Amino acid sequence: MMLARRQLVPLVRRVAPSISSRSIASDAVSPAQSVAATTPTDVVPVAVTELLTAEVISGAPSELRHRAVRVYQPTRNTMQSGGAKGERWRIDFDILQGGGRWENPLMGYASSADYMQGARVTFKSQEDAINFAKQQGWDYYVQQPTVKRIPPKNYSDNYLYRPNKLRICKTK
């Protein structure tokens, strides 16, 4: 069964089942019109420009078209305070069920039947990553970027007056 490819709606088949596949309400506002689209974009297709797809000449095995790819911004390592890695976008393959990894009997290394398990492509922006996935003909899922809301911080907050009973004695 052929999986749908090259649509902005990831993992949706072309042959519709008895109900309209992932259809939208007749009065729904498409994300292109709404101001801040916070819901995932699996509902409304955006006009896809014609791309020259690389998969025709890339020589990649056809099994690759059935595997899903995740487009995401890697999360910041919480052990460190440098956050530059989290600004880039990455494409990563899901592990292959049954062909993933096993321990090599000779050296104990991780052998794998999955030739894409080490493939990790980095991009500067989400659009670049999505275009690349479309070009290669991969089904992709876009993970929402990290939700981070850090309020303005102020040293004088350490000394703010609290009425009523003290809830914390600031030691350090």
Place this chain on the structure above:
Amino acid sequence: MLRIVASASRPSSVSLLSVAHRRNLSSTSARQADITLTVDGKEVTVPQGSALIQACEAAGSPIPRFCYHDRLAIAGNCRMCLVEVARSPKPVASCAAPAMPGAVVFTNTPLVHEAREGVMEFLLSNHPLDCPICDQGGECDLQDQSIRYGSDRTRFHEIAGKRAVSNKDLGPIVKTSMNRCIQCTRCVRFANEVAGVEDLGTTGRGNDLQIGMYVEKMMDSELSGNVIDLCPVGALTSKPYAMQARPWELKTTESVDVLDALGSNIRVDSRGVQVMRVQPRTNDNVNEEWISDKTRYAYDGLRFQRLTTPLIKGPDNRFVTASWPDALAAIAAGLNQTGAKGNEIKAIAGHLADTETLVVLKDLINRLGSDNLASDLEGKYGNAPPVHGIDVRSNYSFNSTIAGVESADAILLVGTNPRHEAAVLNSRIRKSWLHTDLVVGMVGTRADTTYGFEHLGEDAKALEKFLSGKVKGEFAERWAQAKRPLIMVGSSMAEHADGEAVFGMLARYVAATGERIVREDWNGFNVLQRVASRPALYETGFVPSRAATSTTPKFIFLLNADEVDPASIPADAFVVYQGHHGDRGAALADVCLPGCAYTEKSSTWVNTEGRSQLGRAAVPPPGAAREDWKIVRALSEVLGVDLPYEDLVGVRDRMWAISPSLVRWDGLEGTSLEVAKAGLGSLMSNFYQTDVVSRASVTMAQCTRAFVTREKTSLEGLGKEPLQAHA
């Protein structure tokens, strides 16, 4: 001190009492002054009240720091964040300095370089040469910042050597090597503000400053593992993970945690086929940057007692390894042999059942003619539909949203101890309690929740007394005036004899207060689930019908169900267990089918708010184990049941047809006000009655049993909790 995080930042010049609450939908985000300053020649606009370090980061010049952390109070003692500000006689600690309008800041001048080199030199002068044996190597702030900002040569020629500090024993989770401590006090601030155990502190001053408990004491917090992330050097490291792996060997996979119902975002680090550790992922809507200890350390249970091949129980009651076709054929034979039809075919879903499998299993069982879909709740409650009903999502979800808890001004906890059931949510309540005038009242077993609360009683009678306004006290007064009151009912109320009465009481109260608790922009009626599969169970309708409740099952399919009471399984029933660990459930089974644990499959998990999140497989499952929904689908083929999907896309389409929110990952679908009110109305009128007995207990005269929260460990064993956790 950390201000409340809300959907928009707010001005700091506003006094505490007038902290703005979340605005209603019509107005724009909180108005505040924005100031403009120049950093390294770039103009940047930041909200007023920001620290200079935040302004520099916004301008694209990140500043090195050790003691500053986004979510903790500002200390300003490491001095690594020094920047040069025009017309200032000294370099300025950017974390402690407020961003002033029109300031001209330089982060790259020779003065700044010298300052950083100097700070680095001082830090390294007393820092032991432990890099080869230190766990933090490869992800150490000190290493990276000394390469980038430090000097290239040392001037340290002390004959006497470096300072030595004794190691403190903080418990089985946190390993300490206090020689490496740079006294940034991040751990102290975390323990004080976030974890709520105000035990860590500094002793001595100057060169003799030591971080510790002062008395020999364990760190009694279920968030204690987070200090390991916070510590910029290897002073506090993870004891279970000590000396196991280096960070560059690890493959990171972003996934979702399933050991409680918060759905904390995690990053699973694996090497080869083994999960080496679990780290948190930042998500301010769910878990901020923290994860509980159980989430962090339960991964080693993934290596033990795993089901790796299908097992069939032989005539001598011992399991025999079988192949997949044999095992599935044995199940089909067993089903025929028992002659189970209709509601005698039962499925019990456990704590870690993922949504795809629930959907496929429900379809299979329904097509076999049965509605007997139970869950492994305590006692008999798993075999009946839950008292709060599953019709309306707002009846069993955390409607205020986890982030919305911060904007509540009075919280009533009913039969729940959030510290044990959802530790990270508890830290959010504590954050709100510290920084606003939130008051908390609790009806239930008294426990230490890390914030002060007024204990109103232990049973339904006490709740009734409070709701009818007969209780006097500070909490009652503040509750009556609260603009955003929040009621948090524990999920153990659905497993309590008085659960129906309590839900009815609360629904009547909410309706009687009109717009105060449930309105357009605020729904303060919440149920805190504690089991990861429950929200998905209820969302997909995986509950038994009343007719099914009274049927004796002949064929039972246990899906990860390990909390079933063995006495409730008839002796002649044919039991199939599908799961990943050979625990109690597998011991009861006639056929065991090995499935995948949460780190081995890419499946959907719904958290207590109803937020659907997609986990990701990090490692392959062991042995012959397969993905859970595929097992059920294969079983359906063998049993001759036609399911209309064959691949993951089909299953996800089916999930979309059941409830579109299941496939809207990372988004949150609320319930509209009218439907929420309809749901509460049905709670009031007791539509979800299970049997005559519980209906009779609605009368207040019988509501005397105390609400006991469903924790596995006693309160005394707080620090020991993570050791016994496994999948």
Place this chain on the structure above:
Amino acid sequence: MSFSKAFSPALREIRILCSQTGAASAGTRQFITSKYPAIKQHNPDLPVLIREASGTPARVFARFEMGVEKHVELDNLSAKDVESKVVTLLGS
């Protein structure tokens, strides 16, 4: 009204999907607020799942015995039309 008596025991589950705020689902939401209490009163054991999601077209599914599921589309219908369509669905 045909909702004032119990449905046939062959009906095992009703599932209503609609949008929380869209105008196309307004009829369905109205139907829910007006008829849901009555339905539950006469069929206390029947799961009537109401699952809302923004932007989703309004539909109602009915599951009968042996897992047979039927559905009708309710997008853009008024409350009365919704009612009649649901009645035909449940009767089929």
